[in-house]
Amino acid sequence: MPNVGETIQSVERAAAILRLLASGPRQLGVAELARGLGLPKGTLHGILRTLVVVGFVEQDPATGKYRLGATLLHLGSSYLDVNELRARAINWADALAGRSRESAWIGTLHEGHVLVIHHVFRPDDSMQTLQVGTYLPVHASALGKVLLAHDPYGEPAAPLPPYTAATITDPERLEAELELVRARGWAAEMEELTEGEVAVAAPIKDSRGIVVGAIGIRGALERLAPEGGPRMEFVSYVRDAARAITRDLAR
Amino acid sequence: MPRPTYIAAIDQGTTSSRCIVFDRTGNIISVAQREHRQIFPRPGWVEHDAEEIWQSVQLVLAEAVGGVDGDIAALGITNQRETTVLWERDTGRPVCPAIVWQDTRTAPLTHALAEHEALFKGRAGLPLATYFSGPKIRWLLDEHPGLRERAERGEVLFGTMDSWLLWNLTGRHVTDVTNASRTMLMNIHTLAWDDDLLAALGVPRAMLPEIRPSAEVYGRTADGVPVAAALGDQQAALFGQTCFDPGETKSTYGSGSFLLMNTGDRPVVSKHGLLTTVGYQLGDTPATYALEGAIAVTGSLVQWLRDNLGLISSAAEIETLAKTVPDNGGCYFVPAFSGLFAPHWRSDARGVIAGLTGFVTKGHLARAVLEATAWQTREVVDAMNADAGLGLTTLRADGGMTADNLLMQTLADVLAVPVIRPMVAETTALGAAYAAGLATGYWPDLDSLRANWHKAAEWRPEIDEAAREREYRNWRKAVARTLDWVDEQEFQQ
Numbered sequence: 001m002p003n004v005g006e007t008i009q010s011v012e013r014a015a016a017i018l019r020l021l022a023s024g025p026r027q028l029g030v031a032e033l034a035r036g037l038g039l040p041k042g043t044l045h046g047i048l049r050t051l052v053v054v055g056f057v058e059q060d061p062a063t064g065k066y067r068l069g070a071t072l073l074h075l076g077s078s079y080l081d082v083n084e085l086r087a088r089a090i091n092w093a094d095a096l097a098g099r100s101r102e103s104a105w106i107g108t109l110h111e112g113h114v115l116v117i118h119h120v121f122r123p124d125d126s127m128q129t130l131q132v133g134t135y136l137p138v139h140a141s142a143l144g145k146v147l148l149a150h151d152p153y154g155e156p157a158a159p160l161p162p163y164t165a166a167t168i169t170d171p172e173r174l175e176a177e178l179e180l181v182r183a184r185g186w187a188a189e190m191e192e193l194t195e196g197e198v199a200v201a202a203p204i205k206d207s208r209g210i211v212v213g214a215i216g217i218r219g220a221l222e223r224l225a226p227e228g229g230p231r232m233e234f235v236s237y238v239r240d241a242a243r244a245i246t247r248d249l250a251r
Numbered sequence: 252m253p254r255p256t257y258i259a260a261i262d263q264g265t266t267s268s269r270c271i272v273f274d275r276t277g278n279i280i281s282v283a284q285r286e287h288r289q290i291f292p293r294p295g296w297v298e299h300d301a302e303e304i305w306q307s308v309q310l311v312l313a314e315a316v317g318g319v320d321g322d323i324a325a326l327g328i329t330n331q332r333e334t335t336v337l338w339e340r341d342t343g344r345p346v347c348p349a350i351v352w353q354d355t356r357t358a359p360l361t362h363a364l365a366e367h368e369a370l371f372k373g374r375a376g377l378p379l380a381t382y383f384s385g386p387k388i389r390w391l392l393d394e395h396p397g398l399r400e401r402a403e404r405g406e407v408l409f410g411t412m413d414s415w416l417l418w419n420l421t422g423r424h425v426t427d428v429t430n431a432s433r434t435m436l437m438n439i440h441t442l443a444w445d446d447d448l449l450a451a452l453g454v455p456r457a458m459l460p461e462i463r464p465s466a467e468v469y470g471r472t473a474d475g476v477p478v479a480a481a482l483g484d485q486q487a488a489l490f491g492q493t494c495f496d497p498g499e500t501k502s503t504y505g506s507g508s509f510l511l512m513n514t515g516d517r518p519v520v521s522k523h524g525l526l527t528t529v530g531y532q533l534g535d536t537p538a539t540y541a542l543e544g545a546i547a548v549t550g551s552l553v554q555w556l557r558d559n560l561g562l563i564s565s566a567a568e569i570e571t572l573a574k575t576v577p578d579n580g581g582c583y584f585v586p587a588f589s590g591l592f593a594p595h596w597r598s599d600a601r602g603v604i605a606g607l608t609g610f611v612t613k614g615h616l617a618r619a620v621l622e623a624t625a626w627q628t629r630e631v632v633d634a635m636n637a638d639a640g641l642g643l644t645t646l647r648a649d650g651g652m653t654a655d656n657l658l659m660q661t662l663a664d665v666l667a668v669p670v671i672r673p674m675v676a677e678t679t680a681l682g683a684a685y686a687a688g689l690a691t692g693y694w695p696d697l698d699s700l701r702a703n704w705h706k707a708a709e710w711r712p713e714i715d716e717a718a719r720e721r722e723y724r725n726w727r728k729a730v731a732r733t734l735d736w737v738d739e740q741e742f743q744q
Contacts, residue, residue, distance in 0.1 A: 081565065086567065086654050090676055096703075101740050119708065120708065121707055123705035125705060133656075
């Protein structure tokens with residue numbers, strides 16, 4: 001093992017507890033864990049309590065013994081398939097397009113871009129082309145700003161290319177914008193990708209509260225934001241749809 | 252401000268019961284869903300517990316309506332068709348498990364009825380197949396001692412799921428004309444139970460519900476909501492897609508897939524393996540007929556890949572798996588699990604995976620599964636074009652599988668026409684809501700419903716004719732290999 005400097009003892013002990021619980025199908029009590037690990041019961045109690053709170057360990061209510069938690073078992077395979085996300089969101093995306101009378105979009109992050117995974121035409125029966133599978137820039141789209149604001153990796157690759165005069169190209173301004181997106185729970189795109197076009201988006205979260213996608217609408221400036229900012233009516237349609245999908249994913 | 256009003260629809264399907272609440276523009280306001288058990292007592296047998304289904308329906312109705320800030324103006328019902336429930340008039344309790352439409356136990360019986368084939372085709376508009384309710388009723392009356400006598404005395408009642416739910420919701424023993432058209436007992440021309448058909452199948456008239464139009468107030472729920480529509484699921488989807496004019500066609504992708512073409516006020520008898528069925532009947536107006544192509548296994552093949560092979564953990568992941576490879580790798584999957592339905596009607600067929608080589612991976616298999624749905628659709632579209640004498644120009648697709656973009660693209664490729672998904676993919680429930688809303692004046696007329704229809708997505712063909720023909724040829728070779736699998740002796744057992 002490479003020498004990585006100082007380690008945190010309680011994390012090592014937590015790992016040892018998890019390894020021991022994973023070593024067989026049986027449940028273990030505190031006394032057995034203490035014997036197996038050569039640690040005092042008092043030390044184990046605090047670590048076990050923490051592991052139970054985060055869901056990595058479960059305590060059998062009848063015997064008081066411990067076993068690995070469901071959260072831990074699903075940790076390695078719990079990413080949400082994009083096609084599953086579309087299937088679960090399709091009714092709500094239709095309803096969003098229906099209510100707003102604009103096109104509805106769902107995107108996920110893919111290698112630094114927004115991948116469009118679902119697109120509902122604007123319901124005016126005009127000629128439109130399905131955009132599923134295309135990419136949008138993260139810093140210049142409402143979907144991208146929502147995804148970026150909640151992405152643990154956080155930053156888009158610099159430089160930030162301009163698409164219009166309104167595109168945010170300064171990393172500090174973008175960071176301030178993302179802070180705003182996190183604070184109010186939705187993002188706006190004011191002619192930053194295409195002149196004359198406005199978009200609004202909000203985050204879709206999975207059952208663990210992690211943002212797995214963004215849903216939004218896109219349309220003409222004069223309809224969505226005739227007086228400067230986006231009309232709040234549209235913002236609430238988008239947020240309602242995002243919440244409905246989030247609720248659905250929690251089931 | 253007055254409270255908003257909405258229309259609720261119960262969609263009692265093969266795998267789950269749902270309740271969806273719609274607003275005046277046809278947008279979904281709330282949804283509740285609950286799955287029920289699929290009971291497989293023997294190979295080829297599929298049963299449901301009607302009591303469990305009624306419990307589920309009550310729960311989803313309460314949940315969907317409870318989550319809405321407004322009033323429910325009317326309730327519509329749409330249902331899995333042909334599934335046969337027998338219950339006691341006195342207690343309202345089912346006397347046996349419901350036999351589901353997919354169940355093939357009546358294969359020997361339908362063979363034995365072959366002498367009446369022309370009668371069924373001419374009067375009921377249906378081919379002789381295990382699919383329909385009549386033979387299922389007959390099987391139950393034959394197998395359960397004393398049941399026939401009780402049915403003759405009117406103590407035991409028959410109903411399809413619409414009838415079972417209407418009985419429980421309103422206390423009346425009625426069925427809608429579209430469901431009745433799937434029993435092999437109703438005369439498709441007179442829309443009444445037919446004595447010759449009853450005699451051929453040996454079903455007593457006393458056990459049958461009263462046939463009513465698809466849209467009228469049948470009664471009220473315990474909460475006073477008018478129950479104002481009932482339509483078989485595929486007819487409801489036709490209605491929900493606003494296919495009100497002759498020639499308009501829709502295709503619904505669920506467990507099975509069903510193409511229906513509106514043929515106006517006259518029944519068209521198919522020469523190419525399609526069914527003649529009632530599309531809908533609004534109040535006391537004349538009925539509208541439809542030609543139907545029924546495919547037994549499409550979405551349920553994806554479920555099979557998930558549940559029986561464990562290759563995917565959710566149905567939607569089939570697209571992810573299929574996209575790991577660029578094509579089918581030479582592999583074709585014909586899911587003739589309960590024989591082949593339209594346009595073949597071969598109950599002796601069983602499933603085949605053809606073209607296997609060491610090269611084929613689970614990704615190719617996933618492609619073959621999706622392509623099976625597309626090619627089965629192509630066969631039915633060819634039959635429909637031949638019967639109607641005109642070529643389909645676009646396909647209006649709906650149902651859960653329309654969330655699968657690869658499938659929709661593949662459909663456009665094999666049909667060589669654009670495939671369109673309407674704004675509300677839940678056309679089945681929407682159709683029941685539309686019919687209930689028309690019956691109660693929530694919507695004034697058909698034009699107000701047409702105005703609600705919008706295109707949500709469109710896929711255009713991307714492959715060339717040579718590739719299409721090559722693949723179709725291979726598909727047909729694979730289909731040929733499914734035939735003559737179950738032989739005569741096995742049918743007798």
